[in-house]
Amino acid sequence: AQTVTQSQPEMSVQEAETVTLSCTYDTSENNYYLFWYKQPPSRQMILVIRQEAYKQQNATENRFSVNFQKAAKSFSLKISDSQLGDTAMYFCAFMRSSGTYKYIFGTGTRLKVLA
């Protein structure tokens, strides 16, 4: 069975600084998808970034980028130029490339951006 681990329950960062959230996962699959979701205080889940395991190039979306290390089963999220609006819970998620569209979520990291 797949598992997703986020080892940092809480983190804080100064506005405009850079922060990295870690995520590791365990799977025997070769093809899969990885995601980072943000859940602000409104509790609406918002996709931040996704990565296909077959792609070696790390995904980037504006200030958000990932460091995907397939062999190490690591998928960290880097937020550059942190903004107050980035304050939220961040969940790492895994989805197999076959079978059901089921997400497996990590336990989450609560990020607070300080003014």
Place this chain on the structure above:
Amino acid sequence: GAVVSQHPSRVICKSGTSVKIECRSLDFQATTMFWYRQFPKQSLMLMATSNEGSKATYEQGVEKDKFLINHASLTLSTLTVTSAHPEDSSFYICSAFPLPDRGLEAFFGQGTRLTVV
């Protein structure tokens, strides 16, 4: 992006009554929807997979008779919490994927905060 609407956003019910939560995909069809439960400051726990036109698939430990799921159309899934008790109080979230492209993001409803008194 695609929109998933969940209703109601908040509901308070008396212990022993039933409450229905709706999840609608507004601009796409979804043969499969997912229902999650989230306790305060915790992650999303998958409860069940809702399949259009067939029975839902429940995760281990989730009581199918307490959490009734109906997916009668390609745009609507409902979760009914039957004979609710205070321990059922939680935040419930649904999600769906616009098919047929696997790997696209899941779109989530805004969630329902259920309080059983």
